[in-house]
Amino acid sequence: MSTTPATANPKVGFVSLGCPKALVDSERILTQLRMEGYDVVSTYQDADVVVVNTCGFIDSAKAESLEVIGEAIKENGKVIVTGCMGVEEGNIRDVHPSVLAVTGPQQYEQVVNAVHEVVPPRQDHNPLIDLVPPQGIKLTPRHYAYLKISEGCNHSCSFCIIPSMRGKLVSRPVGDVLDEAQRLVKSGVKELLVISQDTSAYGVDVKYRTGFWNGAPVKTRMTELCEALSSLGVWVRLHYVYPYPHVDELIPLMAAGKILPYLDIPFQHASPKVLKAMKRPAFEDKTLARIKNWRQICPELIIRSTFIVGFPGETEEDFQYLLDWLTEAQLDRVGCFQYSPVEGAPANLLDLAVVPDDVKQDRWERFMAHQQAISSARLQLRIGKEIEVLIDEVDEQGAVGRCFFDAPEIDGNVFIDDASGLKPGDKVWCTVTDADEYDLWAEKRA
Numbered sequence: 326m327s328t329t330p331a332t333a334n335p336k337v338g339f340v341s342l343g344c345p346k347a348l349v350d351s352e353r354i355l356t357q358l359r360m361e362g363y364d365v366v367s368t369y370q371d372a373d374v375v376v377v378n379t380c381g382f383i384d385s386a387k388a389e390s391l392e393v394i395g396e397a398i399k400e401n402g403k404v405i406v407t408g409c410m411g412v413e414e415g416n417i418r419d420v421h422p423s424v425l426a427v428t429g430p431q432q433y434e435q436v437v438n439a440v441h442e443v444v445p446p447r448q449d450h451n452p453l454i455d456l457v458p459p460q461g462i463k464l465t466p467r468h469y470a471y472l473k474i475s476e477g478c479n480h481s482c483s484f485c486i487i488p489s490m491r492g493k494l495v496s497r498p499v500g501d502v503l504d505e506a507q508r509l510v511k512s513g514v515k516e517l518l519v520i521s522q523d524t525s526a527y528g529v530d531v532k533y534r535t536g537f538w539n540g541a542p543v544k545t546r547m548t549e550l551c552e553a554l555s556s557l558g559v560w561v562r563l564h565y566v567y568p569y570p571h572v573d574e575l576i577p578l579m580a581a582g583k584i585l586p587y588l589d590i591p592f593q594h595a596s597p598k599v600l601k602a603m604k605r606p607a608f609e610d611k612t613l614a615r616i617k618n619w620r621q622i623c624p625e626l627i628i629r630s631t632f633i634v635g636f637p638g639e640t641e642e643d644f645q646y647l648l649d650w651l652t653e654a655q656l657d658r659v660g661c662f663q664y665s666p667v668e669g670a671p672a673n674l675l676d677l678a679v680v681p682d683d684v685k686q687d688r689w690e691r692f693m694a695h696q697q698a699i700s701s702a703r704l705q706l707r708i709g710k711e712i713e714v715l716i717d718e719v720d721e722q723g724a725v726g727r728c729f730f731d732a733p734e735i736d737g738n739v740f741i742d743d744a745s746g747l748k749p750g751d752k753v754w755c756t757v758t759d760a761d762e763y764d765l766w767a768e769k770r771a
Contacts, residue, residue: 334364335444338372338401340393343380345520345564347408347430349473351378354407354436361437361446369400373444374425376436381410382485383665394421403443407436413668431476431492466717468750469516469733470509474502474550478522479529482593483604483672484633484664496528499536499545503553515715515750516560518732519551525567548574555583560715562732564589568615580623585729588619592630595650596643599636602675613653627730629658634692635685636664638677644688648695657703658736659696663689697762704737704760711770712739716751719744726753728765737763 337358341351354376355365366372375397379390390410394417397404404424406417411429418424426439477492506517521527528534528545535542543553548571554561561584566572568590579586592612594600620626634644651659663685666673680688714726717733724744731737741747741755747769755767 334362334447336364336366336371336373337440337444338366338369338375338397339378340375340397341378342390342393343378343382343386343409345471345518346473346522347378347380349471349520350408350431350433354378354433357433357437358440363440363446369397372401372403374403374405374440375401376405376407376440379406379408379410381408381413383662383667385665386410387413387416391417391420394424398423405436405439405443407432466749467513468715468717469518470514471518471520472502472506472509473497473520474524474527475521479526480523480604483602483675484636484667484670494523494526494530496530496545499528499543499550499553500538502550503538503543506554506557510557510559513750514559515752516562517554517557518562518564519554520564522565523567524563524565525569525572547571548578551575551578551584560585560729562587562589564732566590568612573615573619576619576622576626579626586623586625587627587629587730587732589629589732593633594636594639594643594647595654596639596646599639599643599647602638602672602677603633603636604671613650616654625729627657628654629660629732629736630656631660631662632692633662633664634688635680637672637675637679639664639680639688644691648692651692651696651699655699655703656696657700657730658732659700660735661689661692661696701760701762704762704765707757707765708760709757711754711756712765712767714739714741714753714755714767716741716747716749716753718749719747737765739765739767741767741769743769 339351339355341348359365369375377390377394377397379394380386381390387410394404394406398421405426406424407428407430409430410417411427414427417427425443428435428439475494475496477494479494509517525547527547527550531545533544533546535544537543538553543549551561551563555578563575563584566588575584578584593603593605616628632647634647664680712728714728716724716726718725724741724747726739726741727733727736728739731739739755747753754770756770757765757767759766
């Protein structure tokens, strides 16, 4: 029974963990709740119920999810759990038996219904009067937004359980994606970050069906989607791209300035033996040659990636192969993780030698030092050059922004001392004055 007065809007607290794809799920749930008259509050104490959107990708993420659930229970008492870890309801209830409901990822209606059970919506709420912005509720700053184009994944990478949690690939209708993008741009968004589990596979499940947007036909395919998005006049950044052959088609769009010259490709490793054990799709010996060709077509191209060290069976020879590959590839933005076994992942069944934790740590440290030297050298080449910067924050110390090779929260920043006249969401041309391993310092162009 709810204790919320009949004249007050019911209040929901929300904690969103994990990747940008989970953040988009959170935004959809919150948009629906706001349409039904719920207020979204920022403290446990002010909430009538708290929803925790969990991450279940690796053990450390699961541990964080369980910790946050426990914190919410302690501070509020009424907690609903959703998200990727929700597929392991038994494990959640073993630790936190008092949670009110548990649902898996993308189960928006079940989450909303669970909220209704705990704190019903006001009966006198009129969604035609109590308006929600056309772009919905966003958890990112006003000037950038994540645009999810599909759910699920058709791959069977041996270290990953995402397909078992989020299912097979399901592409959103291209007209719906472009309509959402258009609404976001009209609301003030200056940068669209295209995300999915496998952005390159967009449309495979519907055989690249032709849809319609603004009265014109558009194929449900990454190249055609990017071409259409480029007409909106904002930055378009691609994440989670697997280097299938048709990715080559995107590079001319980048060279022409239609989308940002930025590719986020999760290579994960370079050794053919390790990649085979990982069951990684679309990776072969021609990757370095393709990168070289891409840069010939689009010299400004920025490539970011993530790698795993210490995968079962990885030898010192495999690791050295990876370091040599990095030297050759000259990637711009790189993250690295030590392999962590995930419950239910096929990699656990591999008959391969387990890499000791101290060896993993040593390789991770060597990897990071190796890549930092590469990143630092590449950023030094930017000194004296002009870049366009999208401002994220402004305070008394100056402005913090990003240029085309910096995705929010995962890449570097551009620091500008003189923030006069600047506000978040502005774009300003600057001259780079200094650089370190990750960040740039710049002055506004006179």
